[in-house]
Amino acid sequence: MATRKTAAKSTSKPNVSADELKTYYREMLLIRRFEEKAGQLYGMGLIGGFCHLYIGQEAVVVGLEAAAEDGDKRVTSYRDHGHMLACGMDPKGVMAELTGREGGYSKGKGGSMHMFSKEKHFYGGHGIVGAQVPIGAGLAFSDMYKGNDRVTFAYFGDGAANQGQVAETYNMAELWDLPVIFVIENNQYAMGTSTARASKSPNLWKRGEAYGIQGEEVDGMDVLAVKAAGEKAVAHCRAGKGPYILEVKTYRYRGHSMSDPAKYRTREEVQEMREKRDAIEHVRQLLLQGDHATEDDLKAIDKEIKEIVNESAEFSKESPEPALEELWTDIYADAAPQNA
Ligand SMILES: Cc1ncc(C[n+]2csc(CCOP(=O)(O)OP(=O)(O)O)c2C)c(N)n1
Ligand SMILES: [Mg+2]
Numbered sequence: 001m002a003t004r005k006t007a008a009k010s011t012s013k014p015n016v017s018a019d020e021l022k023t024y025y026r027e028m029l030l031i032r033r034f035e036e037k038a039g040q041l042y043g044m045g046l047i048g049g050f051c052h053l054y055i056g057q058e059a060v061v062v063g064l065e066a067a068a069e070d071g072d073k074r075v076t077s078y079r080d081h082g083h084m085l086a087c088g089m090d091p092k093g094v095m096a097e098l099t100g101r102e103g104g105y106s107k108g109k110g111g112s113m114h115m116f117s118k119e120k121h122f123y124g125g126h127g128i129v130g131a132q133v134p135i136g137a138g139l140a141f142s143d144m145y146k147g148n149d150r151v152t153f154a155y156f157g158d159g160a161a162n163q164g165q166v167a168e169t170y171n172m173a174e175l176w177d178l179p180v181i182f183v184i185e186n187n188q189y190a191m192g193t194s195t196a197r198a199s200k201s202p203n204l205w206k207r208g209e210a211y212g213i214q215g216e217e218v219d220g221m222d223v224l225a226v227k228a229a230g231e232k233a234v235a236h237c238r239a240g241k242g243p244y245i246l247e248v249k250t251y252r253y254r255g256h257s258m259s260d261p262a263k264y265r266t267r268e269e270v271q272e273m274r275e276k277r278d279a280i281e282h283v284r285q286l287l288l289q290g291d292h293a294t295e296d297d298l299k300a301i302d303k304e305i306k307e308i309v310n311e312s313a314e315f316s317k318e319s320p321e322p323a324l325e326e327l328w329t330d331i332y333a334d335a336a337p338q339n340a
Contacts (some may be wrong), residue, residue, distance in 0.1 A: 002148045014186070017226060018292035022179065025225045025283045026059035026301055031082040032280060033309045034091055035254075038081065038098055042258050047098045050127075051112045054082035056253035060185055061086040063226025064153055064246075067234050071148070073139045075123040075253075076155035077114040079252075082127045083155065087120045093140035095312035096319045103319035107326060129190075130163035131157060131252045133182070137169045140180035140243075151237040161189020161204045170211040175255060177242035180206070181233045184247040185220070192264035205247035215245030221277045251277070 032190075035053045042051050065086040068074075076083045082093050088188075090103065097104025097115050105115040113127040123139060126132040136154025143150040161184050162165060173180050184204050188195055195202065205215035214236065218229040226248060233244040252272045255262045287293040 015090070018178050018287070018290070019281055020066075021287050021290075021292055022297075022301065024059075024062050025280065025287060025298070026305065027062045027065075027086060027110070027284065028223065028280045029302065029305045030091070030308065031055075031062070031085050031235050031298075032304050033060045034085060034095070034312065035081060038095070038314050039254070039258065041095075041099060041316075046317070047112070049111050050078065051098065052079040052256065053254045054079055054252070054259075056273065056278075057185060057220065058082060059223040059226055059282075060183070060220045060248045060250050062181065063223040064181075064221075064230040066223075066227040067230030067307060068151070068153065069234075070119065071150045072234075072332040073121040073123060073143070073150065073152040074155070075136045075152065076125070077129065077132060077157060077160065078125070078127045080113065080115065080125045083188075084115060084117070084120075084122055084125075085124050087117075089115075089117050089120050089122060090186075091308055092311040092334075094317040095285055098318040099316040100321060101262060101316055101319035103315060107330070108319075109326060111332065116266045130160040130165050130265065132156060132165050133160065133163075134169045135184070136180050136332070137173045137178055137243075137300075139172070140237075141176065142177055144176070146312045148177065149238045151234050151241075152180045153183055154180055155185055157190060158184060158186040158188065158195045158204060159198065161186075161207070167207075168209075169207060170213055173243040174208075174211045174213050177240060178227060179237035179240070181230075182243060183235060184245065184249055184266045185266045186247055187250045187252045189256070191260070192262075197339040203247070207247045208245040209241075213243050215247065218246050220248035221273075221279045221282065222286060223279055223283060242274075246308045252258070320339030 032055055039053060041047050049261050061082050062284045074083060074087055081094060093105045097106055097110060098112050100108045102108050115127050133154050136152050140152040160324045205217055208215045219225045229246055233246055236244045253274060254271055
């Protein structure tokens with residue numbers, strides 16, 4: 001086995017194997033390439049409606065999914081494609097949903113912001129800012145009620161963190177010791193509003209203190225740091241100690257949505273994050289500097305990912321549009337769930 005040199009950035013990080021690093025590299029790259037393809041299809045008019053890309057934030061969801069176990073749940077906002085891919089949903093089904101086709105997760109009737117997978121315990125995809133936070137507490141309540149030790153990840157943005165329903169949820173979650181991890185994906189902006197303009201206190205996680213909730217800030221451009229913080233939060237929740245807040249500092253490279261003119265920040269600011277803090281490049285360097293992978297190994301992974309993404313785009317173009325009769329289905333539940 002190759003000798004392992006520790007890269008400068010990883011000195012205080014947990015031990016990690018070459019296979020693990022490659023897995024994170026692959027998973028983050030899948031999200032990035034998938035999102036780039038979605039951006040292209042949007043430009044070609046194949047995706048309609050809103051489309052919010054996750055490019056730049058990949059390490060957040062990949063790090064936290066690495067800390068999750070089977071049966072754990074997740075719920076997020078409209079910036080949701082990365083979360084779906086990271087929890088193992090099929091890229092074909094996600095892309096086909098983006099293009100409004102029958103083969104999509106919501107049979108082409110939901111689009112970018114409305115996809116679900118019972119199998120992967122992915123509960124959306126929510127377009128109303130902050131709405132997923134009380135839903136996340138509800139999911140955690142169901143696990144507590146059933147007496148299992150599953151944990152729910154409720155993801156939301158820095159903008160959503162200012163919502164009243166988030167404060168109410170914090171209170172109830174701590175009061176009932178709910179096993180929910182509140183993940184604030186602080187990407188520095190809520191549409192065109194920077195956190196400095198919207199939040200008096202720069203430490204969003206500290207608001208949990210008012211409710212007795214423990215939390216911490218995490219470097220969201222470092223997948224290993226995210227994973228380590230995720231493991232700590234998961235252990236806290238599984239032990240029945242109640243909720244936990246992770247404020248993950250990250251950055252979105254693209255506009256808020258595909259129609260964002262991005263006049264609220266400079267190109268240099270974005271460029272600097274891409275060049276100096278990119279999460280995928282960080283893992284790439286750990287792999288290369290640690291002699292865990294050669295440039296050729298990484299090229300092979302790039303190729304493999306490109307194929308998966310191209311296949312998903314092909315599938316989404318070939319899948320038919322939903323039949324007209326589908327307008328009248330999936331409106332009401334057919335039957336009440338039986339011990340679901
Ligand atoms: C209740 C509500 N208010 C306003 C909007 C319009 N809106 C959509 S996204 C957004 C910004 C949210 O920013 P943030 O929570 O930081 O998440 P990010 O987009 O950065 O992931 C706003 C104001 C909305 N969808 N729902
Ligand atoms: Mg934000």
